[in-house]
Amino acid sequence: MEQFFGSEISPMDIFVMLVWGALFLVLIVKFFQSIRLVPTQKAYVVERLGRYSKTLDAGFHALIPFFDRVASIQDLKEETIDVPPQECFSKDEVNVEVDGVIYISVMDPVKASYGVTDYRYAAMQLAQTTTRSVIGTLDLDRTFEERDLISAKVVEVLEKAGEGWGIKVHRYEIKNITPPRTVRDAMEMQVNAERERRAIMARSEGDKQSRINRSLGMKTEMINRSEGEKQRRINAAEGKAQEIISIARATAASIETMADVLSLPGGENAMKMQLSEQYMKQMQGLANPSRKIILPANLLDYDAWMNTVGLTPSKNKPS
Structure with missing residues (x-):
């Protein structure tokens, strides 16, 4: 060594x-x-x-x-657990594929460690079984409308189980509900038919409203025209009446003036002289065939013409 x-x-x-x-x-x-x-x-x-x-x-x-x-x-942070797709049968015996996601967090570490072997796997399995049971009570059409109902039921069941597992389930969301291909084709045809029906109804309602609007417009136009014609005739009648009244008033004033003049000394002679001038002017218009003049039988009979106008001739005829 x-x-x-x-x-x-x-x-x-x-x-x-x-x-x-x-x-x-x-x-x-x-x-x-x-x-x-x-x-x-x-x-x-x-x-x-x-x-x-x-x-x-x-x-x-x-x-x-x-x-x-x-x-x-x-x-202790909130975590997301994906629930894998699973096949479920609806109430009307249609096979659909459903998947989702769970949002949970650990509230009691001791229960999460000793209360269950794997709380993530347990929560996922419980969510799948609860989803199958809830969808089994719904028709296929309602499964697409009752997502909130399914989610609420799954959360309720997981909350009860989570008390012993030391976890809290915040929410459960369904990601996809996938029916078979044949069912999807039938649903697509139904949606297209419904969309076409709505389009036809919309076009008919539009045409109906258009016809109503046109008839109302024509009615309003006819009413406005009749009202305008009525007002025009009323205005014309009022104007004609006003004209007649004005002429009557002028004629009355003229007659009164003539009466006043005739009552004055020498007034009658002045009127006769004026009428004589008018007579001579009318005699000058005999050559115009378009004029109509009332004449006595003898054009030289001045006294007869004076009688036609309502005056008594004088003994001395104008030269």
């Missing part, structure tokens, strides 16, 4: 040194493992000698080596 520091080392000594070195390394490792830095929104479940001891919150913690160990680490 080789000498070390002037003394010989036996194989037993080497073995003992290796054992102590291993124990020292284990102590070092356990010492560092006993120091825990817990991040925010994390919870460390600690067991002491195989039994639950405490839950470590965010911050610095020191454990007892060889006695304490972190049994599980729970994430």
Whole structure:
């Protein structure tokens, strides 16, 4: 054997040194493992000698080596769990494929660690079975309309189970409801027929309203025209009446003036002279065939003409 520091080392000594070195390394490792830095929104479940001891919150913690160990680490943030597609039968015996998503978070780390083996898998399975049972009570058409009902029922069932699992189910959303290809084709034909029916109804309503509007416009136009014609005739009649009244008033005033003039001295002679002038002017218009003049039988009989106008001739005829 080789000498070390002037003394010989036996194989037993080497073995003992290796054992102590291993124990020292284990102590070092356990010492560092006993120091825990817990991040925010994390919870460390600690067991002491195989039994639950405490839950470590965010911050610095020191454990007892060889006695304490972190049994599980729970994430307290809200997490999303995809529910894989599954086949469900509706009330009217139509096979549909449904998938969804669950939003949950751990509220009690101890129950989440010891209350169920895997709360994520358990929640997913319970959501699938509840979805199948709810869709089985609905017709196919209602499954597309009652998404909120299905989601609410799944959340209700998961809430009851989550009390023992230490989790809280915030919501459950159905992503897709996929019927068979034949059913989708029939539904598409139904939608197209409904859309065509609505288009025909819209066109008929538009044509009906257009005809009504045109008839109302024609009615209004005829009423306006008749009202205008009525007002025009009323205005014409009022104008004619006003004209007749004005002429009558002028004629009455003229007659009164003539009477006043005739009652004055020399008034009758002046009137006769004026009438004589008018007579001579009318005689000058005999050459115009378009004019109609009332004449006495004898054109030279001035007295007869004076009688036609209502005046008594004088004995002295105008020359």
